[in-house]
Amino acid sequence: MDLMTGLAEQVATPEAGAAGKASAPEYQGALGALSVNASLTDVLARGFEELHAAQAAGDLKETARCHLAVAEASRRLGRTAEADRAWKASYRTARAAGHAGAMAWALWSGGTLARQRGAFRLAYRLLALAAEWGERGGDVVVRGYSLAGLAETGRIQGDYAAVEELHEQLLAEARRRGEARHTVWALEGIAQMHRNTGAYDRAHALFAEAAETAERAEDHRGWAWALRGMADVVSVRDGDVAQALTLLTRAEAACQAMDLRGALAFNHKMRGNVLYRAGRYEEARDLYTQALAEFRDMTEPRGTALSRLGLAKARARLGCDSAETAAELATLRDQFNRIGLHHAREMVDKAAAELGVGPLPGPGTAPTATPPDAYRTEALRATDVAGLR
Numbered sequence: 309m310d311l312m313t314g315l316a317e318q319v320a321t322p323e324a325g326a327a328g329k330a331s332a333p334e335y336q337g338a339l340g341a342l343s344v345n346a347s348l349t350d351v352l353a354r355g356f357e358e359l360h361a362a363q364a365a366g367d368l369k370e371t372a373r374c375h376l377a378v379a380e381a382s383r384r385l386g387r388t389a390e391a392d393r394a395w396k397a398s399y400r401t402a403r404a405a406g407h408a409g410a411m412a413w414a415l416w417s418g419g420t421l422a423r424q425r426g427a428f429r430l431a432y433r434l435l436a437l438a439a440e441w442g443e444r445g446g447d448v449v450v451r452g453y454s455l456a457g458l459a460e461t462g463r464i465q466g467d468y469a470a471v472e473e474l475h476e477q478l479l480a481e482a483r484r485r486g487e488a489r490h491t492v493w494a495l496e497g498i499a500q501m502h503r504n505t506g507a508y509d510r511a512h513a514l515f516a517e518a519a520e521t522a523e524r525a526e527d528h529r530g531w532a533w534a535l536r537g538m539a540d541v542v543s544v545r546d547g548d549v550a551q552a553l554t555l556l557t558r559a560e561a562a563c564q565a566m567d568l569r570g571a572l573a574f575n576h577k578m579r580g581n582v583l584y585r586a587g588r589y590e591e592a593r594d595l596y597t598q599a600l601a602e603f604r605d606m607t608e609p610r611g612t613a614l615s616r617l618g619l620a621k622a623r624a625r626l627g628c629d630s631a632e633t634a635a636e637l638a639t640l641r642d643q644f645n646r647i648g649l650h651h652a653r654e655m656v657d658k659a660a661a662e663l664g665v666g667p668l669p670g671p672g673t674a675p676t677a678t679p680p681d682a683y684r685t686e687a688l689r690a691t692d693v694a695g696l697r
Contacts, residue, residue, distance in 0.1 A: 386606030
């Protein structure tokens with residue numbers, strides 16, 4: 309029995325697979341025929357080619373669309389400076405054309421990039437504006453993507469109470485509309501929250517459903533992320549190192565085929581996690597070191613900090629001085645606080661206790677319940693899934 313056949317047998321929910329084939333609505337106009345699984349280097353090359361043609365023809369709407377594709381390919385390749393220039397060019401051109409929907413897509417791209425760079429305040433602001441302009445322009449797809457972006461930003465920060473219901477609403481809406489890609493995204497987001505709160509069986513079932521749905525929809529990116537989630541759960545819940553590494557190897561192949569550099573770096577970090585849990589500390593150290601270099605090359609602060617945390621733990625197990633470990637964990641604690649990653653801050657505290665190096669030097673323990681930031685509360689207040697109908 310191969311992996312995907314096994315997944316299909318694990319998933320018995322009647323709604324699984326109800327969505328159609330995955331599409332990539334961020335590729336528009338002359339680029340609209342591009343597959344969701346297209347190699348990002350190919351998307352970038354084609355995007356520049358069509359961009360030059362649109363500019364030569366003086367077609368502002370098409371120019372904005374091409375800038376958007378360039379922005380998204382650049383972002384996923386870890387070329388953040390190029391992505392930043394491209395989404396802003398897309399927005400300026402869409403505004404000059406007076407096209408609200410194209411403005412919304414550019415703002416969504418900018419908000420997604422801001423989250424990737426750890427600028428959560430800016431991410432909420434841009435994604436909320438994207439949702440607003442999507443509604444003004446009557447583009448329910450970009451509005452849905454923007455609401456999903458707001459939900460994901462809150463989830464990454466660890467604010468599950470604020471965004472769990474929104475994830476569930478977006479899942480129901482994605483299933484109603486037959487949007488495979490968003491169905492997979494929502495399943496994975498909900499699964500991740502369950503995994504982080506210790507509901508491993510539920511998390512595994514949702515990741516498996518996401519993998520099966522993505523496979524049916526030919527969404528290779530979503531499939532790879534789902535396998536990574538399953539690998540995490542079978543590692544932490546079952547201690548099944550072999551199965552976890554097999555899942556990660558399959559996911560890695562998909563990431564490499566599509567040049568998904570960010571996803572590949574997170575795959576390497578997860579492989580480090582699996583090996584660390586298995587007591588294979590030297591191998592874990594090497595994987596964390598590799599992931600750290602990849603994240604730094606992409607200027608990705610969340611992945612960088614998480615890789616540093618794993619590396620500090622692995623080095624501690626290999627005999628690193630306890631004072632040095634405590635200092636590194638204290639630095640990471642402060643960094644997670646600055647970025648606004650509340651769940652990751654808790655991971656640092658657990659690591660200090662696990663390694664016997666607490667209490668950490670510097671500021672004392674943060675309050676158990678972090679009060680919601682005003683900008684996050686305001687952005688989430690504007691979410692209205694019913695507006696997608």
